[in-house]
Amino acid sequence: MNKDKLVIGITGTLCSGKGLVAKILKSKDCDIDTFSSVIRDELKLRGILEANRKQLQDEGNRLRKEFGGRVLAERLLLKYKDSSKPLVIDGLRNVGEIEYLKKYSNFFLIGVDAPIETRYKFTQDRKTDKDKVDYDTFVALDTRDKGLNEPLTGQQVGMCLTYADFLIYNDEEFTTLEDSKFYTQVLEIYDEIVKK
Numbered sequence: 419m420n421k422d423k424l425v426i427g428i429t430g431t432l433c434s435g436k437g438l439v440a441k442i443l444k445s446k447d448c449d450i451d452t453f454s455s456v457i458r459d460e461l462k463l464r465g466i467l468e469a470n471r472k473q474l475q476d477e478g479n480r481l482r483k484e485f486g487g488r489v490l491a492e493r494l495l496l497k498y499k500d501s502s503k504p505l506v507i508d509g510l511r512n513v514g515e516i517e518y519l520k521k522y523s524n525f526f527l528i529g530v531d532a533p534i535e536t537r538y539k540f541t542q543d544r545k546t547d548k549d550k551v552d553y554d555t556f557v558a559l560d561t562r563d564k565g566l567n568e569p570l571t572g573q574q575v576g577m578c579l580t581y582a583d584f585l586i587y588n589d590e591e592f593t594t595l596e597d598s599k600f601y602t603q604v605l606e607i608y609d610e611i612v613k614k
Contacts, residue, residue: 424504425495425523426611427516429578430530432560433537433544435588438595439528440508442604448504451497453490453511457481471559475573478511482571487514495522504612511563511573516581526611528604529582532589534560584610 426443430436444450457477461469469477481489491507491514498505510516510527519525532540538556551559562568564576579585584607592598 420499421523423495423498423523424612425519425525426504426506426608427510427519427525427527428506428508428530429510429516429527429575429582431532431534431537431575431579432556432563433540434530434532435540435586435600436508436530438588438600439530439586439604440506442595442601443504443506443608446504446608448506449498449501450506450508451494452508453478453494453515454509456490456493475559475562479569479572482512482514483569487512487571488518491515491518495519510578511575512571513574513577513581514571516578526583526614527578527581528607529579529585531579531585531587536589 426448428436428439440450440452454474457474458469460481461467461473461477466473478490490512491510494505494507505523507519510519516525516527534557537560538553541551541556563573565572565574566576568574586600586603586607588600590599592600595601
C-alpha cells in the first residue's frame, strides 16, 4: 500500500451529516466511496440486491468477524491504489478500520455528531425507504451503531469518534448548504489536512 496516499475518513452517529461532508469534499476533486458500498457488493454476491440498515450492519459485522476489523478498509484502499486523488471514505464504524488506514496511508479522521432529535428529524426529512422508522427504532439502531452491546468486530462508532482528528457538531439548521457554518467548517478542515 502507498503510505503517501491521502485518505480522509468520516465517522459519526447515524444521520449526523457524514454524507454532507463527503459531498462537500467531492467538490475538491477527491475520490469518494463508502464502506457500505463494499458491504452492498458482498450482499449482491449472496443475492441480496436491496439491503436495509440492519442487513448492512449485520453483514459488516460478519465480514469483520470473518476477515478482521481491517477488511473494509483493505478492500477500498486496493480499489483506489492507482488513483492519485485523495480518497474520502464515508462511514467508518470500527476501530480496526481506523488502525489499518493509519498504518497504510496518510490518514485523517473527521468525526460528525449532532443531537439525536436533530438526527431523527434529518432521517424524516430525507424520506428514503431505509429512513421510514419510528423514533424508538431509530434510537435502537443508533445505540447499536455506537457500539453498545456490540462485539469488538461490530459497529463501534462511539469508539471511532474518540479517534477523530477533527470533530464537527452539526446542530445548525440551514437553508442552503453552501451558506452554512457546517460547509465552511468542512472546507477549513480540508485546507488544514492538505497543508500537513
